[in-house]
Each structure stands twice: as structure tokens, then as C-alpha cells.
Amino acid sequence: MKIVSIITVNFNQPEVTVDLLKSLRDVNTYSSLEIIVVDNGSRVDPVPAWSSAYNDIHFIRSEVNLGFAGGNNLGIREAKGDYLFLINNDTEVTPDLISRLVETMEANPRIGILSPKIHYFDQPGMLQYAGYTPMNYYLARNHCVGQFETDHGQYDQESGSTGYAHGAAMMVRREAIEKGGLMSENYFLYYEELDWCEKIVRAGYEIHTNLKALIYHKESVSVGKRSVLKEYFMTRNRILFIRRNAPGFRFFIFCFYFMLTVIPRNLLLYIRNKEYNFIPVFFRAIFWHFKNGINSADLGFKINSTK
Structure with missing residues (x-):
């Protein structure tokens, strides 16, 4: 039986x-x-108590706090399994989830x-993820298949290619990591799993789903549906993803689209919702790219202030 290393990251939860x-x-x-839990700089260190309870x-x-990629990379470096299953700490498994993925x-x-297929934990039966469409690199847009639909088995299949894996639950082949490398840590939060999929594909592998395997996800437990932290990194990393994976003419078209469409649309949204504090954060995320390269470790955001 193949060994599966479960890797999950805790931050203040x-x-x-x-x-x-x-x-x-x-x-x-x-x-x-093999179960590996990484505590990612929580205010109160839970590891001593956990070590006593779970030997x-x-x-x-x-x-x-090393971010999503940095925390998972710590676990990956320690893992000994044939397959590594990275799952958010705010998920709960189903009985045959892991065995179906291994098969x-x-x-x-x-x-x-x-x-696997992902359901919202608080609304069992509602899909969060049944795959992703490929990325439109000119717009930095793609679509999450099935999200918010009631699951009637309409997407169920044991294996099918998809544009991207979902960061909440990804089983990764050890050899693919050895060839494609670890996740890029300068994303810190959001888009890192999409970038990782791009790296793994360039290493010669495919990204698939098994939609007969199911996991439940407690969406947005850690960050919230809208926050300054999320707005900053979603904006910054959307641009970073295109810079890293679609340079040249495609990046030029994306910049043109972003300036003419995304910036005015977001500003109107912030004003309409009275989210005025988002405006400087939005522009800080954009201007980060004028002084930093695609591998820069400068996040441009005081992470500790969000704890």
C-alpha cells in the first residue's frame, strides 16, 4: 500500500x-x-499540547507566518510518502476520499x-469545486466548474483533466515535485497553487480531478470573504501570476485590459460598498510590480498587522 503524507497548515485555528x-x-x-501539521507562526504555540495528545x-x-506556500513547503520537505496530500486545516474528509485518489x-x-470534488461544509450537497477551466492569460480569468450548484452527480467521473487543482485539497505525486519544484513562496496567499500547477505541467505532468472523491471545506474560516488582506494579495498575485506565466505580448494585453477595465470597475465597487480603505491597498498591490521582480520576496504588506 502506498504511503500518503497528509500535510496541513494551522494559523491561529x-x-x-x-x-x-x-x-x-x-x-x-x-x-x-503519515500526518504532518505545520503551525505557521500562530500567536499561541499549540504544538506542545498537540504533541502530547497525538503522539x-x-x-x-x-x-x-510563512504564508500558504511557505507553510506547506515546510511539510513537503519533511514528508516521506509516495503521494503528498495537501489539505486545508478547515476541511473534513470522507471515508474513501484518500483511497479513491490513490487509485x-x-x-x-x-x-x-x-x-477531489469539494462541497461547502456548512451546506452539504452544494459544490464548491468540480474543476477549473483553463486560464485566459490575456484577462487573467478562468472559471470554477460547478461552484454553488447543487450536486446531483452531474460532474462525477473518476479521472478527468482540469485547468487547475484546488488549493484546499491537492494530492501530488512525489516525482512531480522533484521535477517541478516546490510552491513559489513569494505569493504568500492566493494564486500559489495555480502557479504550482503551471510548474508541474511544464515538468511534463497533467492536472486532474477525481469527482467521485469528496471533501468538505469550511470556506474562508481564516481570512474572511472580503478583507484588506485578501484584496491586496488577490490583486498583487493576479498580476504576478501573469507576469510569471504569460510574459511578452500576452502580458501587454493583460496590462491594457487591467488599466481600462479592472481598475475603474474596482474603484466603483469600493466606493459603492463604502470600502474606502480598500482603495490604497488596491493601488499598493499594483505599484508593487513597478519595483519588484517576479521572484521578489518583498510582499509589500505587513502580515503581522493582520493577526
């Missing part, structure tokens, strides 16, 4: 993380697991990253 660990213990039926789980503590990976060695 110990109760949520414990719910996931209980789900892996009480619900999951796949036995060959079969590997806990890693970072004293600073699909075993059946098709071309798959580098595989995501």
Missing part, C-alpha cells in the same frame, strides 16, 4: 485543525498515512496533481 485530525482518525479508512502525528512549528494516481502516472 487550533480547534479547526483538531476537527480535521479527528476526521482523519475517525472517518478516513485509508491506513497507510503519532508529526508537528512542525514555524515562529513566523486514480496509480492508474495514470501522467497525473502530477489530483483534486
Whole structure:
């Protein structure tokens, strides 16, 4: 039986993380697991208490918040599994989730990253993810398949290619990571999994879904549906993603579209919603690109102020 390394990252949500660990213990039926929990600079270090309660789980503590990619990369470097299953700490598994994903990976060695179907935890039966359409690099837009639809099995299939995996749940082949590399940590939050998929595809692998495998996601537990933090990184990283993956003429067209469409649209939205504090953050995210390269570690945002 193949070993699967479960990697999850905690940031100031110990109760949520414990719910996931209980789900892996009480619900999951796949036995060959290595569980790695990375605490990503939480205000209160939960690792000592967790280590006493769960002596079969590997806990890693970072004293600073390394972001989604940085926290997961810590776990990836420690993982020993044949497959690495990166899941958000605000998810809960279903009994045959992991076994179905492993079967699909075993059946098709071309798959580098595989995501299951995702339901909203608070509304079971409502889809959050059934795949992504390919990226339109000129607009930096794509579509999440099935989101907000009631799941009647309309998308169910055991394996199918997709534009991108979903960051909440990604099973990754070890060899694909060795060839494609780790996630780029300068994204910090949002778009890093899309960029990682691009790297894995360039390494010769495919991105697939298994929509007969299901996981539940407690969406936006950590950041919130709209926040200054989210607005900054969604804007900054949308541009960064195109700079890294669609340079040249496509990036030029994207800049033209962004200036004529995205900037005026967002400003009108902020004013209409009286979200005036978003305006300087939005422009800070844009101007970051005038002084930083695509691999810059400068995030342009005081992360500690959001804790």
C-alpha cells in the first residue's frame, strides 16, 4: 500500500485543525498515512499540547507566518510518502476520499496533481469545486466548474483533466515535485497553487480531478470573504501570476485590459460598498510590480498587522 503524507497548515485555528485530525482518525479508512501539521507562526504555540495528545502525528512549528506556500513547503520537505496530500486545516474528509485518489494516481502516472470534488461544509450537497477551466492569460480569468450548484452527480467521473487543482485539497505525486519544484513562496496567499500547477505541467505532468472523491471545506474560516488582506494579495498575485506565466505580448494585453477595465470597475465597487480603505491597498498591490521582480520576496504588506 502506498504511503500518503497528509500535510496541513494551522494559523491561529487550533480547534479547526483538531476537527480535521479527528476526521482523519475517525472517518478516513485509508491506513497507510503519515500526518504532518505545520503551525505557521500562530500567536499561541499549540504544538506542545498537540504533541502530547497525538503522539503519532508529526508537528512542525514555524515562529513566523510563512504564508500558504511557505507553510506547506515546510511539510513537503519533511514528508516521506509516495503521494503528498495537501489539505486545508478547515476541511473534513470522507471515508474513501484518500483511497479513491490513490487509485486514480496509480492508474495514470501522467497525473502530477489530483483534486477531489469539494462541497461547502456548512451546506452539504452544494459544490464548491468540480474543476477549473483553463486560464485566459490575456484577462487573467478562468472559471470554477460547478461552484454553488447543487450536486446531483452531474460532474462525477473518476479521472478527468482540469485547468487547475484546488488549493484546499491537492494530492501530488512525489516525482512531480522533484521535477517541478516546490510552491513559489513569494505569493504568500492566493494564486500559489495555480502557479504550482503551471510548474508541474511544464515538468511534463497533467492536472486532474477525481469527482467521485469528496471533501468538505469550511470556506474562508481564516481570512474572511472580503478583507484588506485578501484584496491586496488577490490583486498583487493576479498580476504576478501573469507576469510569471504569460510574459511578452500576452502580458501587454493583460496590462491594457487591467488599466481600462479592472481598475475603474474596482474603484466603483469600493466606493459603492463604502470600502474606502480598500482603495490604497488596491493601488499598493499594483505599484508593487513597478519595483519588484517576479521572484521578489518583498510582499509589500505587513502580515503581522493582520493577526
